[in-house]
Each structure stands twice: as C-alpha cells, then as structure tokens.
Amino acid sequence: MAEMKEISPNAPAAAKLLNWVDNRFPLSKLYNDHLGQYYAPKNFNFFYIFGGLATLVLVIQIVTGIFLVMNYKPDAALAFGSVEYIMRDVPWGWLIRYMHSTGASAFFIVVYMHMFRGLIYGSYRKPRELVWLFGCGIFLCLMAEAFMGYLLPWGQMSYWGAQVIVNLFAAVPFVGPDLALLIRGDYVVGDATLNRFFSFHVIAVPLVLLGLVAAHIIALHEVGSNNPDGVEIKANKGADGHPLDGIPFHPYYTVHDIFAVSMFLMVFTAIIFFAPEFGGYFLEYNNFIPADPFKTPLHIAPVWYFTPFYSMLRAITSEMVLVLIACVVGAAALSVFKFKMPAIFKIVIVGAAAAVSAMMLSTDAKFWGVVIMGGAVVILFFLPWLDNCAVKSIRYRPSWHKYMYAIFVVNFIVLAYLGVQPPSAIGERVSQVGTLFYFGFFLLMPWWSKMGETKTVPQRVTFVAH
Secondary structure (H helix, E strand, C coil): CCCCCCCCCCCCHHHHHHHHHHCCCCHHHHHHHHHHCCEEECCCCHHHHHHHHHHHHHHHHHHHHHHHHCCCCCCCCCHHHHHHHHHHCCCCHHHHHHHHHHHHHHHHHHHHHHHHHHHHHCCCCCCCHHHHHHHHHHHHHHHHHHHHHHHCCCEHHHHHHHHHHHHHHHHCCCCHHHHHHHHHCCCCCCHHHHHHHHHHHHHHHHHHHHHHHHHHHHHHHHHCCCCCCCCCHHHCECCCCCECCEEEHHHHHHHHHHHHHHHHHHHHHHHHHHCCCHHHCCCCHHHHCECCCCCCCCCCCCCHHHHHHHHHHHHCCHHHHHHHHHHHHHHHHHHHHHCCCCHHHHHHHHHHHHHHHHHHHHCCHHHHHHHHHHHHHHHHHHHHHHCCCCCCCHHHCCHHHHHHHHHHHHHHHHHHHHHHCCCCHHHHHHHHHHHHHHHHHHHCHHHHCCCCCCCCCCCCCCCCCC
C-alpha cells in the first residue's frame, strides 16, 4: 500500500480535497503525466492540431448520440418517423441531429489529416509502431461505426447502401452467403439488420473505440510525440531531466489547441446552420425519403469518406483481375531472379504465385473487389515495416519523395470523387490506374523509400519563435 501524503491543517479546502483524492486515486499524477508535465517538442506546426480535434469530435459524437438515442426507435416501421420527430418536434432536436451528422464527416476529415501528418513526418517509425497500430485500429472502428450509423435513419440511401455493402460479403467463397445472412440477421436488409446495427453503433463499437483511443494516447505519451524534424527530443535532456527541445503541453499547447478548436468550431457551426447537407455530400438528398425495398435509387453510392475504397471495389473487373495476376507473376519472377535465396524458397514463391493466380482465375471478380477494398485499409497497419528510408521526416528525404506523396494524395482524392459518380468507362479506367498506384505506393515502398540521397538530420529540432 502506498504511503499516505500529509497536508498542512491550514491548507485551503480545495487543496485538502485534492490531497484526499490523490491518496486514493492518482489524479494529480495522471494530470502531470499526460498534460501538465508532459513535454512535447517545441516545433509542432499546423498539422499537429488534428489529434486534439479528433478527440473533440469524438466527444461531440458521444454526447449528441446519447440525446438522439433518447428519441430514436430502432424499428424498421418507426425509425424514419422517429428521426423526423427528432427534427421537427423535439426541442433543439434538429440541431442535435445536424451536429451528429456533420460530426461524422468532420471526424473523417480530421482523422484523414491526422493520418496524413503521420505519413509525411514518419510518425509510424520506431519507437511509435504501436501508436500507429492503435491509430489504424481506431480508423477501422470508425469506419464500422460510420457504416452502421448510416443505416439508422432508414432512408433510401441508408437502406440501399447497406444492401449493396452487405451483399458484397456474399461473394466470399464457401462462407459468403452464411456470412451475409449473419450480418443481416435475415435474408434481406430489414428490422433484424436495423436492430443489430443499432446495438453495435450505440454500444459495442464505441466501447472498442474508446479503449483504442485510450491505448493510443497512453502509447504516445510513453514514447513521446514525434515532430516535423523526426528528432527524438528525449535524446537531449537538461540538468533537470527535461528535454531541452520540449515544452510542457500545458499551458503552451493547450492554448495552441484552444485557438485551433475555436477556428474549427466556427467552420463546424457555419456548416450546421447554413449547409448541413453540404451539397448532398454530408447528407444525401435521397436519404430524406423513407426506405423503400421496391424502389431502387438510380445511383447508389456510399458517403464521401468511404468513396476512395468504393472506387477500388468497382475498379476490380474480370480484365483487372488479369492485370493483378500479371502483377503477382511479375513480383514472383523479380523475387526469384533478382534476389539470392535458397532454391527451396524460390520453389515456394513460384508455387504460391501459381496457386494465387489459379485462385484468382477461378473466383468471381466481385470477391477480389472486396479483398482489394479491405486490403486498402489493412495495408496501412504494415506501414512501419514497409518504409526503409534512412530518415523519418519528409523534410530530410530526397526532394522527389515529396512528389510521390503529393501524387498519392491527389490519387486518393480522385478515387474519392469517382466513388460518388455513376459508373462510366473512363471513370473505371482511371480508378483502375488509381488502385494500382495506391497499392504500388505501399508494396513498393521497401524499395523506392531507400532510393535517393537524404539530407542531414539535425541533432536538435529546428525552431524559430513567432
């Protein structure tokens, strides 16, 4: 048992109360470890605001979600009407609903920016691999949470979007039909599906999400924050044991983040009050029509934050499968002829390539579309072990690396745009090229990341007061 800390009898009541709590719960220690005395690099820039904004949006989503659940009815016959009741009759219900729907898109915007910052500054590199893995887990949970929540308004796009996505699981060989049946809870998307998605959206996934967020923050504060220079500030400490290039998170970065939060909330509230549908991207117009199993919308597309991956799904046609087979065979041939290895390894590689090619030829292209869509997210988990560059930050990598990352971002945005458009021959070709580039960027990273001459990384962080 830890020794009880004593305090002067003449201390203020607040100090006595804090001491009483600290003797029973490490409140002050938690505050100091994760805020007051947590030393962060002093050269943080604009890109470092998005982690805090993601936490803010998570709180907004949880609070508004609690109020929405008070009046929402997870019943196929009542769900749409209950949302209309919230919008029209519940005091300030329209505001709560629009905060929640806008918050969903805002969440993905800040998370995508947060991940982009990690990508360009090498925040996934040693010793922050676990921080990145927890972050990717958060992203995966966020996608599941958004997909399940999207069904709950029970509008036309909610219903038919869920119908399309759930039916994709039926393409999985052997277990596909049973898997789709398990997810739906019925042979069609209906009341059972709505109840299952509601349970996961409100209880199960948020619990996992909160656990991953806590693990993400704890892991980050254990190894310390990265910075735009990629310099480990713990390597240079002063006589007091604190990093020379670090400053306490509070009050310096709390003030910094409060300013960022103020700017974010101005934009957030402007969208809520003046453009909550955001041109049909945040809330599709078809979703204001009750779900009708007998009337299919002319064009079914997911919400904008899923569309890059949806484009990859649609890009996989029968002829695209042949291209993928050529890539597998080419990679196997390169491995066998380019690298020195025992003959048994070469036989295994050739055999594996032949088996994968045969399986791809004998399986429906729709299944490989599902594999590609899932693989586009899963491959992010392996990023710490794919990047072999000698330096972390884009600042000190070869100049042409910046163009690679710029093309990657543009490619991702183009895929997102194509995902909301109706299918077309040109769009299909562009999305196929974009899909190949997306996977090529990661799968070839062990080679291209080592190419070129890196710049000298400074011993201390570069910082100019402003």
